[in-house]
Amino acid sequence: MIKVNIDLGERSYPIYITTDYSSLAKSMSLARLNGKLALITDNNVDKAQGEACIEALKSNGLKVYKYVIEAGEKSKNLDTIREIYKFLIDNKFERNSVLIALGGGVVGDITGFVAATFLRGVNFVQIPTSLLAQADSSVGGKVGVDFEGKKNIIGAFYQPKFVYLNVNTLKTLPVREIQAGMAEIVKHGVIRDPEFFDFIDYNVSKIFNFDEDVLQYLAKVNCTIKGSVVEQDEKESGLRAILNFGHTIGHAIESVYEFKYLHGECVSLGMVAALKMACDLEMIEENDVQRVVETLDKIGLPVRLDHIDVDEVYERMFFDKKVKDNKITFVLPKSIGEVIQCVVEDEARIKKAISHLQS
């Protein structure tokens, strides 16, 4: 088992990178979590992973209350939150209770938000089962839901007690979801680590063939990159916004197309648009842009769309959390491994970047 620590003072926690559920019960004891347990999952994950995970928890003699939501982004809203609150109240959950998120980013974001707000905060554990959740959403404490078509507009920062990352859960994940998860991994390489970017590019086929060593190394470096950014700026007052590379345009595409495209797919498109904008601004070499686009393409991620409604996407970008005084801050790469934050006010330039996505 590999351990990565996220150092946030009294909110510090370990990420355990494993290949099965056998250390889960021990991890619960180590974290001194012995209150009532609610496992929140979705219908797909429940079918694929529920039994093995619950069996592992029960080996501590723990009773597990399970709540299953419908899979997909459309569940990431306040209606689902309300139903989970009712479930917890009906089953008399108390302050020392533990909410376990078993699933992808949707389950993690929802469960974390309930944990942050129910009884003003109960214990929270992340067991990420999608590649995207293992590489990104289970780490760093951003939790929340979408509202009226706007992404993550209601939420909190709330850290888990630990993250239990079993790379073999990926074996039951659909290929399209693995591709989507890879977008956030490529993002980490582009914003912080050129060697890691090369590693990803070189190992694409091993990743898709579930090579345990490659997957564990991938998870370790990802969590270390994301963790180091979060450690320096937990509440996103500055540096952390670099983790939003590709998300300004990406989130807008996600909302405009009403979640027809997966989050990771939209991040891929958003990264391509940001790279093109940086190239137009002569900040990055064309060659670096091409390398990232080729890697995304090799993974099977979208790098353009048959049709893109440039005006709609532009309007929707103004709900981004990086908007201040109606001006948008973009995260733009200078090279593979380095990004800067930069206000871009020129509407024509922004629209040109979006229109680069039209095939």
Ligand SMILES: NC(=O)c1ccc[n+]([C@@H]2O[C@H](COP(=O)([O-])OP(=O)(O)OC[C@H]3O[C@@H](n4cnc5c(N)ncnc54)[C@H](O)[C@@H]3O)[C@@H](O)[C@H]2O)c1
């Ligand atoms: N909090 C953060 O920092 C953060 C970071 C990145 C993304 N996000 C959010 O995460 C969400 C996307 O996460 P996601 O891509 O994991 O989506 P998801 O949670 O919808 O999971 C993707 C799909 O895979 C299924 N699935 C997950 N694990 C499985 C497994 N092991 N076997 C079989 N099926 C499995 C799910 O049921 C779902 O259908 C978005 O809402 C995004 O905004 C949050």
Ligand SMILES: O=C(O)C(=O)C[C@@H](O)[C@H](O)[C@H](O)COP(=O)(O)O
């Ligand atoms: O952890 C972060 O910080 C991120 O920005 C990671 C993103 O990949 C993630 O999609 C996040 O949920 C986006 O946050 P938002 O604040 O732009 O809604």
Ligand SMILES: [Zn+2]
């Ligand atoms: Zn993201």
